[in-house]
Every structure is written in structure tokens, then in C-alpha cells.
Amino acid sequence: MRIAVLSGKGGTGKTTISTNLSINIENSMLIDTDVEEPNSHIFLKPNITETKSVKVEYPVVDNEKCTLCGKCGDFCNFNAIIPAKNTVLVFQESCHSCGGCKMVCPTGAITYSKREIGKIYEGDTKFGIKMKYGELNLGEMSGVKIIEELKEITKNEDIVIIDSPPGTSCSTVAAVEDVDYAIVVTEPTPFGVSDMKMVVEMLREMKIPFSVFINKAGLGDNEVYEYCEDEKIKIIGEVLFDKKIAEYYSEGIPFSTKIPKYKKLFNDIFEEIYMEFRK
Amino acid sequence: MRIAITAKGEGLKSMVDDRFGRCENFVIFDTETKETTTVDNDAKNESGGAGGKAVRILSLNKVDVVIAPELGPKATEGLKAFEIKAYKKGNSATVEEAINNYNENKLEEIKFSTVEEHSGLRKA
Numbered sequence: 001m002r003i004a005v006l007s008g009k010g011g012t013g014k015t016t017i018s019t020n021l022s023i024n025i026e027n028s029m030l031i032d033t034d035v036e037e038p039n040s041h042i043f044l045k046p047n048i049t050e051t052k053s054v055k056v057e058y059p060v061v062d063n064e065k066c067t068l069c070g071k072c073g074d075f076c077n078f079n080a081i082i083p084a085k086n087t088v089l090v091f092q093e094s095c096h097s098c099g100g101c102k103m104v105c106p107t108g109a110i111t112y113s114k115r116e117i118g119k120i121y122e123g124d125t126k127f128g129i130k131m132k133y134g135e136l137n138l139g140e141m142s143g144v145k146i147i148e149e150l151k152e153i154t155k156n157e158d159i160v161i162i163d164s165p166p167g168t169s170c171s172t173v174a175a176v177e178d179v180d181y182a183i184v185v186t187e188p189t190p191f192g193v194s195d196m197k198m199v200v201e202m203l204r205e206m207k208i209p210f211s212v213f214i215n216k217a218g219l220g221d222n223e224v225y226e227y228c229e230d231e232k233i234k235i236i237g238e239v240l241f242d243k244k245i246a247e248y249y250s251e252g253i254p255f256s257t258k259i260p261k262y263k264k265l266f267n268d269i270f271e272e273i274y275m276e277f278r279k
Numbered sequence: 280m281r282i283a284i285t286a287k288g289e290g291l292k293s294m295v296d297d298r299f300g301r302c303e304n305f306v307i308f309d310t311e312t313k314e315t316t317t318v319d320n321d322a323k324n325e326s327g328g329a330g331g332k333a334v335r336i337l338s339l340n341k342v343d344v345v346i347a348p349e350l351g352p353k354a355t356e357g358l359k360a361f362e363i364k365a366y367k368k369g370n371s372a373t374v375e376e377a378i379n380n381y382n383e384n385k386l387e388e389i390k391f392s393t394v395e396e397h398s399g400l401r402k403a
Contacts, residue, residue: 078327079322079332082360084360084361085360085362089331089360094331139396
């Protein structure tokens with residue numbers, strides 16, 4: 001079973017909720033797919049046992065065969081390959097490795113080479129669960145390939161908690177694709193609610209069952225409660241806006257290990273989702 | 280010879296745009312016919328690689344020289360590959376002033392990228 005934890009706005013507490021959830025589920029595994037800024041490992045402190053390089057392909061043009069017809073440049077939506085006067089320019093980091101330029105090239109001048117865009121780290125945590133996280137190299141445009149690989153190498157695991165990238169970008173879609181359930185973390189502020197609506201729309205479009213988790217409850221206003229009621233969205237849990245929790249966060253300690261009532265909350269949440277999943 | 284200037288509006292009276300890849304328009308002045316045309320810069324809305332695409336637009340419009348405020352690394356590389364010369368706009372405020380300054384040899388040629396990658400994106 002795969003559960004994605006996501007949010008519209010950055011900083012609402014995806015990592016807080018996903019790490020606390022996973023350490024309270026026996027034999028689960030957490031994958032951090034927020035590859036531009038992974039931080040679950042700060043809380044789970046894994047002992048890294050394996051590091052893997054993630055590579056993508058980019059086109060290489062054989063100038064002998066190339067007739068500068070321009071078809072590759074017309075095809076590429078990302079301006080990664082640009083036929084000029086005497087040569088073809090390739091901007092490797094703009095390439096999405098779709099393979100289209102090779103297909104449209106009439107003279108077979110295009111082949112592909114590989115380069116590293118980031119890494120995947122794996123390890124055991126002291127909480128008894130395993131974790132894997134991806135990290136995109138600086139200056140790279142897209143971490144989708146790393147996210148797809150993270151999901152591929154964990155597809156046979158029983159229970160996977162996915163810490164997703166914020167918002168509704170390509171990366172987020174890649175992270176939540178094919179999950180069984182999603183938890184949308186939000187905070188009860190106007191920005192939190194407004195950004196959450198986009199995520200709700202995305203999940204409905206993708207036909208993924210979901211519920212909402214309110215973090216920092218007590219902060220802000222009631223809009224999120226009214227919205228969830230109007231839209232018939234279940235609020236699966238709540239964590240209070242609490243200075244103590246913020247302190248644990250700043251020390252890199254999952255707060256449910258310190259506050260028993262929250263340990264129970266995460267247990268109950270998982271149970272509820274699991275029952276729904278088995279139906 | 281055809282000179283393109285990054286422009287916020289249309290025609291000779293337009294202000295020079297502060298970006299290259301993401302400028303509004305290119306105003307193109309033909310030194311032989313003395314005609315001016317305004318070309319929409321289709322590259323401005325690209326999610327990435329605007330500089331490279333803008334260079335392609337200039338090439339399709341048979342531009343020989345471009346006058347711009349700054350150039351990023353991809354744009355510089357692209358202009359070189361298309362054999363289009365680039366000049367800094369200097370103190371020219373309008374397209375017309377830029378053309379006059381160019382004709383009077385007052386503009387400095389850009390041979391290397393003058394700003395970092397994605398600078399235009401940050402400005403927009």
C-alpha cells in the first residue's frame with residue numbers, strides 16, 4: 001500500500017506528518033521524493049548503506065550525418081536542441097529525455113549519452129523503518145526521473161509512505177501517480193487553503209482517494225473547515241500549533257516520540273486508511 | 280543588414296526591453312530598405328531555454344546584429360552558432376536611439392555572457 005503525503009504550499013508540514021506517520025507504522029518504508037529539497041532524513045537520521053547515481057539521456061549529434069534540416073529543433077518543446085548555421089547546439093540540462101529528436105531525425109545523426117542528474121540514498125533508521133531519498137544536483141531542471149526511480153525500486157514494499165514535493169508540478173504528479181491514498185497536509189490560513197484547493201483538484205482529476213490533515217491547528221481562521229465541509233472532504237487528523245512541537249522540529253526530533261497522544265493519532269490514522277483500503 | 284533590438288513595444292519609438300530571451304518584442308530595422316518590422320518574441324513564455332529559442336527567432340528573421348541589455352550563457356552560445364553579432368545597448372533608451380548609437384559605433388560588442396543563467400526568468 002502506498003500513501004502519499006502532499007501539500008499545496010511549502011512549509012505546511014509534509015515532512016513532519018510523513019515522518020511521524022511512518023515511524024508509527026510497523027514495517028513501513030518512507031521515501032522522500034521532494035528531491036529539490038529532501039529533509040525527511042534530518043528527522044529519521046538513516047544510516048546510509050547504499051548510494052545510487054540517477055542518470056538521464058541527452059542527444060549527441062553526429063555532424064557528419066546531420067544535414068541541419070532543423071526537424072529536431074522544431075520538435076523539441078524545451079529548446080534543448082537547436083540547429084544553427086553549421087552545427088547543432090545541445091543544452092543537456094534542458095533535455096527531458098523524451099527521445100523525440102532521434103525519432104524525427106531523417107539521417108540518423110542523433111544518438112544518446114547519459115549523464116548524472118542526482119542520487120538516491122538508502123538506509124535504516126533507528127525507528128525500525130527503512131528510508132530512501134533522492135537528491136537532485138544543483139542547476140538541474142527536473143527531478144522526475146529520480147522520483148520515478150525511487151518509486152520503481154520500492155514497488156514491492158508492503159507499505160510505502162511518500163513525502164511528496166509541494167504544489168502541483170510535474171514532480172508532484174510523478175510522486176503521487178499510482179498511489180492508493182493521499183493525505184493533504186494544510187494549515188488553516190488563507191494561503192494554506194487557497195493552495196490546498198489546487199491539490200484537491202489534482203487528486204480528483206487523478207482519481208486518488210484522499211483526506212485532509214490540518215497542521216498548526218488554531219493558527220489562522222476557519223476557512224479550511226468550512227471548505228472541507230462544503231466539499232465533503234474528510235479531515236483525518238489535526239496537530240495543534242504548539243511551541244513544543246516547533247522545538248522538537250528544530251532539534252530534528254519526530255514529535256510523536258515525545259507526545260503520546262500524537263503517537264496514538266498516527267496509529268489511528270493509519271488504521272483508518274488501511275481499513276478503507278482493504279474494503 | 281538587419282538589426283534587431285529587444286523592445287517593450289512596437290516600432291522605433293518603443294523603449295528597449297531589459298531582457299533578451301524574455302523581451303516582449305524584437306524590433307527589426309533593415310539598413311538597406313530603412314524599413315522597420317516588429318516581431319513578437321514567442322520565446323518569452325517558455326518555461327526554460329528562452330534565450331536559445333529567441334536566437335532561433337532572430338535567425339528565422341534573418342537578423343545579422345542584435346542589440347540587447349544583457350545576454351545569458353545559452354543566448355551567447357546560440358548567437359555565436361547562428362553567426363549573429365551582439366551589442367550592448369549602452370545608454371540607449373529607445374529602439375531609435377539604439378540604432379543611432381550602433382550606426383555611430385558607440386556600442387560595445389558582447390562576446391561573452393554578461394549575466395548568469397535564468398537571469399531573465401528572475402526579472403520576469
